[in-house]
Amino acid sequence: MREVFHQSLEDVQNRLVEISGMVTTAIEKATTAFKASDIALAEEVIAADAEIDDKAHELDEIAIEIMARQQPVARDLRIVVMALRVSASLERMGDIAEHIAQLTRLRFPERAIPSGLKSTFGRMGELDVEAARKLTELLRTEDLAIADQIRDIDNQVDDLHVSVFEKVLSDSWSGEPAQTVDATLASRYHERFVDHAVSVAKKVQYLAEGGEFYASDGSAIGE
């Protein structure tokens, strides 16, 4: 039974790694399309999001089946519950990649990326992709040093997010309202993407350290 459970967990982990890989591809294409105003690439991301959703739902059904059939308790149960939460975050990250692609399509053939913010969004896009790659690696290797690296990327993205508003609210900003809207939404999406990566990294970290599901809380369950 124990053996079966560990095979099931391995399957769940492999699926999480696979979905995280799909999300990495999505954010890579979305940020590239956003930078280059590449409508074809944007359409690819929008079309591919349904696959990420399906994979996440498949994983959720498998996790629920493991709970029902193998009745894990204590830490084993928490790992399965975490898988459900991680798949929800990964699905949401895929949605955000799709939002960035939709923003590109919305303004096409004009550039969605406002002039004067090209390099800022270029860097935000690179950091989003880096965070997704790191997250995939974290889910695959459970090397906790990677969780700290993702937090560091999040701090860099937060700084860039602030700098976008400083730019847009400065006297030097000559953008049209449409560009102000795009900069606001795009910056928000880029920032939220990494937020989700951080929340997944935290969950992996707490569990790997044998800790509780939340930083704050208490007693071990189901012993």
Next chain:
Amino acid sequence: MREVFHQSLEDVQNRLVEISGMVTTAIEKATTAFKASDIALAEEVIAADAEIDDKAHELDEIAIEIMARQQPVARDLRIVVMALRVSASLERMGDIAEHIAQLTRLRFPERAIPSGLKSTFGRMGELDVEAARKLTELLRTEDLAIADQIRDIDNQVDDLHVSVFEKVLSDSWSGEPAQTVDATLASRYHERFVDHAVSVAKKVQYLAEGGEFYASDGSAIGE
């Protein structure tokens, strides 16, 4: 054992109703503060969000304990897993109320609500509050007619969300970039709030109808 399980489920349901009530208060205060640029009320919402988070985490621990101790299967297990997802959505709705309050604080003493959009955001706020009230009622009564009412509210908010962008991108828009940013973020927050209410309503509905865990549109509750 069956009896114990049903008592546990009742406790979980009561807690979800309680958290949904806290979220209703938060969005009511946040949208009122946003309309009136009431900094004291905004601070209240920001300070109270931690309580919503704690209540949600408490509920998650109880749900995990029920799984471990009572080992529910089939539909019973899905109900407990759904409770985990609903608490995640309610927590996220509380975060969005906090974001609206933070937007109010950010611009104080100036109005966060851009001139020309006062009535639009007034209506969006009313609809957000109505959606939260309906959601609490749905969680309490499991009256599925309410799920459709929440969907209807969502459609109204989506239309207003579109109208905000039409306004901001129209020639008549004379707002400063700061007001364009605020209108963009505020509209996005008001819209997302109801999205979460709809995804919770869908889960309640599909489970009550003994259906599958995911809505036909593939949407999943997630942060």
